[in-house]
Amino acid sequence: MKKIVVLTGAGMSAESGLSTFRDADGLWEKYPVQQVASHEGWLADPVFVNNFYNMLRGKFLDKKPCRGHELVAELEKFYDVTVVTQNVDDLHEKAGSSKVVHLHGELMKACSSIDPDDTRYHVKFTADHYEVAPGEKAGDGSLLRPFIVFFGEAVPMISVAAEAVQEADILIIIGTSLNVYPAAGLVRYTKPNIPIYLIDPKPVTAYGNITYIAKGASAGMEELMEKLKIKN
Numbered sequence: 001m002k003k004i005v006v007l008t009g010a011g012m013s014a015e016s017g018l019s020t021f022r023d024a025d026g027l028w029e030k031y032p033v034q035q036v037a038s039h040e041g042w043l044a045d046p047v048f049v050n051n052f053y054n055m056l057r058g059k060f061l062d063k064k065p066c067r068g069h070e071l072v073a074e075l076e077k078f079y080d081v082t083v084v085t086q087n088v089d090d091l092h093e094k095a096g097s098s099k100v101v102h103l104h105g106e107l108m109k110a111c112s113s114i115d116p117d118d119t120r121y122h123v124k125f126t127a128d129h130y131e132v133a134p135g136e137k138a139g140d141g142s143l144l145r146p147f148i149v150f151f152g153e154a155v156p157m158i159s160v161a162a163e164a165v166q167e168a169d170i171l172i173i174i175g176t177s178l179n180v181y182p183a184a185g186l187v188r189y190t191k192p193n194i195p196i197y198l199i200d201p202k203p204v205t206a207y208g209n210i211t212y213i214a215k216g217a218s219a220g221m222e223e224l225m226e227k228l229k230i231k232n
Contacts, residue, residue, distance in 0.1 A: 068218040121139040
């Protein structure tokens with residue numbers, strides 16, 4: 001079975017009603033990046049940082065996958081699909097995608113503040129319990145923190161994503177400006193001359209042999225399914 005890697009960014013979830021971080025009206029306009037998404041910000045005021053992500057979880061709970069998410073999941077009927085997402089929501093999983101690599105962490109989890117990648121101390125939130133209380137601790141005794149890759153921290157899943165891209169027969173990029181590294185560099189790991197499709201309504205500076213579909217995630221995926229001769 002041919003392998004597809006789908007690389008998604010904020011534009012994928014925007015159609016589900018989630019604010020992007022970097023656009024003019026995005027979250028970084030309202031909340032300083034260094035205050036809520038850096039290790040320094042965490043050390044300065046962990047309660048404020050946890051409260052910010054508690055608030056985000058509350059906003060995310062009622063969001064549903066858009067048609068684009070559903071069509072990405074539908075690809076699994078015909079291909080071996082790995083989704084590599086820069087998004088921290090779980091909309092790909094809700095839509096039915098079975099292999100999802102989260103580059104920047106997962107909003108619906110908290111972790112140890114000593115070793116965020118130690119899965120023994122991960123806490124998975126639910127709709128009934130999605131907040132970290134002030135002073136709440138992980139199993140190793142450290143403060144619970146959001147399972148989010150803060151600015152300046154290593155991206156531990158990038159090697160997993162790169163390996164998937166290296167094996168891909170088709171690469172699909174949806175809703176990302178390809179300006180955020182290291183994720184943007186994943187395009188360079190593709191095998192020579194494989195089909196690459198880029199879906200985004202805004203102009204994106206890209207290189208290589210890329211087929212550009214100037215549409216949003218859902219309409220773009222509808223068009224791509226036709227190009228791949230998949231009826232949905």
